[in-house]
Amino acid sequence: MSLEAIRYQRGTGLYLLNQLLLPHESVWEPVPTMAEAHAQIKLMKVRGAPAIGVTAALALAVELDSHKDLATLPVADLLKWIRAHLDHIATSRPTAVNLFDSIDKLWAKAHEVAAKTKSSVEVREALVALAQQIFADDVKDNVAIGQHGMEWLVKAVPADQASHLRVLTHCNTGSLATASYGTALGIIRSLHAHKKLAHVYCTETRPYNQGSRLTAYELTYEKMPATLVTDSMVSFLLKQHPVHAIIVGRRPDRAQRRHGQQDWDLPAGIGGARAWCEDDGGRAVDHI
Numbered sequence: 001m002s003l004e005a006i007r008y009q010r011g012t013g014l015y016l017l018n019q020l021l022l023p024h025e026s027v028w029e030p031v032p033t034m035a036e037a038h039a040q041i042k043l044m045k046v047r048g049a050p051a052i053g054v055t056a057a058l059a060l061a062v063e064l065d066s067h068k069d070l071a072t073l074p075v076a077d078l079l080k081w082i083r084a085h086l087d088h089i090a091t092s093r094p095t096a097v098n099l100f101d102s103i104d105k106l107w108a109k110a111h112e113v114a115a116k117t118k119s120s121v122e123v124r125e126a127l128v129a130l131a132q133q134i135f136a137d138d139v140k141d142n143v144a145i146g147q148h149g150m151e152w153l154v155k156a157v158p159a160d161q162a163s164h165l166r167v168l169t170h171c172n173t174g175s176l177a178t179a180s181y182g183t184a185l186g187i188i189r190s191l192h193a194h195k196k197l198a199h200v201y202c203t204e205t206r207p208y209n210q211g212s213r214l215t216a217y218e219l220t221y222e223k224m225p226a227t228l229v230t231d232s233m234v235s236f237l238l239k240q241h242p243v244h245a246i247i248v249g250r251r252p253d254r255a256q257r258r259h260g261q262q263d264w265d266l267p268a269g270i271g272g273a274r275a276w277c278e279d280d281g282g283r284a285v286d287h288i
Contacts, residue, residue: 002174002175002180002181002182002189002218002222003017003174003175003176003217003218003221004017004175004180005017005019005046005048005051005175005176005177005178005179006046006051006054006055006058006135006179006180007028008058008061008062008132008135010061010065010128010132011065013030013031013032013062014030014031014032014037014055014058014059014061014062015028015029015030015031016028016029016031016040016045016046016055017029017046017176018045019044019045019046019047019176019213019214020043020044020045022176022213022214022217023213023214023216023217029045031055031058031059031062032062032063032066033059033062033063033066034056034059034060034063034085034088034089035088036059037055037056037059037089037092038088038089038091038092040055041055041056041089041092041093041096041099042092042093044208047172047177047210048172048173048176048177048178049093049095049096049097049098049099049177050098050138050142050177050178050179050183051176051177051178051179052092052093052096052098052099053096053097053098053099053100053101053102053134053138054098054102054134054135054138054178054179056086056089056092056099056102056103057102057105057106057130057131057134057135058131058132058134058135059089060082060085060086060089060106060127060131061127061128061131061132063085064124064127064128065124065128070120070124071120071121071124072120073120074118074120075114075117075118075119075120075123076114078114078120078123078124079110079111079114079123082106082107082110082127083107086103086106086107089103090103098138102134105130105134106127106130106131109126109127109130110123110126110127112126113126113127135179136179138178138179138180139178139179139180139181142178142179142180142181142182142183142186143181143186145183145184145186145187146181146182146186146187146189146190147190149184149186149187149190149247150187150190150191150194150196153165153187153191153244153245154196156245157244157245161244162196163195163196164196164197164198165191165196165197165198165244165245166198166199166200166201166241166242166243166244167188167191167197167199167200167201167243167244167245167246167247168200168201168202168203168234168237168238168243168245168246168247169184169185169188169200169201169202169203169211169215169246169247169248170202170203170205170211170246170248171203171205171210171211171215171248171249172185172205172210172211172214172215172218173185173186173215173248173249174186174189174214174215174218175218176214176217176218177214177249182218183249184247184248184249185215185218185247187247188200188224188247189222189224192222192224197224197225198225199225199226199227200219200224200225200226200227201226201227201228201229201237201241201243202215202216202219202226202227202228202229203228203229203230203231203233203234204228204229204230204231205231206231211228212228216228
């Protein structure tokens with residue numbers, strides 16, 4: 001079973017794993033309000049665009065459930081409350097695409113239901129259901145990325161090497177950055193599950209060390225054959241121990257996405273390597 005960063009159950013609440021304390025401590029913190037979710041994201045106790053988007057949606061669901069007086073408001077007033085809270089959490093991480101995707105979906109749903117009813121309870125129920133769906137969809141999408149990426153990579157390498165692949169990854173794109181399973185690291189997780197992984201190298205990822213604190217922790221937790229390297233070692237590593245693939249996540253912000261630009265999480269000096277990058281829609285793009 002892969003690690004979790006987010007735990008949610010209606011009636012019990014939302015809990016986030018404080019990733020600032022990893023790998024030394026595993027501390028789950030309650031998130032009863034949107035304001036607390038904002039603080040968790042801002043402080044990077046939760047990080048990774050998918051996890052941030054899910055956190056925002058679930059935090060709204062929790063607060064709508066816990067403040068029973070909101071259900072007694074006129075629908076127009078409830079919409080004002082929702083808009084204000086969505087606008088506030090949007091400031092927690094302006095570069096997290098999934099955060100804004102969740103905000104847009106939640107706001108659209110609120111307007112859609114409000115146009116058909118005068119009941120704030122119905123608006124609340126629709127938003128809670130959507131938040132739960134956003135959570136579930138992220139897990140489903142991540143598993144699909146892992147499966148499709150694994151299948152593509154196995155076909156892309158010589159047949160006699162397909163059962164013992166060596167890969168490199170950067171930053172953290174695993175269960176701790178998502179609702180579960182992971183995106184780029186999900187591909188590596190699928191390779192390991194299908195006994196196709198010979199070795200994975202992960203970089204420390206300065207200055208925040210997501211690789212050394214989080215990815216190395218995930219790889220060790222799941223007993224994958226892995227080695228942690230410093231960022232500056234990558235070129236030498238690839239020369240001495242060539243890999244079949246460099247599997248990383250793409251991290252576009254909204255402006256970059258509009259202009260088709262990409263912000264690569266690759267260390268300098270790895271030109272010419274084959275990289276696998278998942279885009280916002282869960283599609284995979286091969287870059288040489």
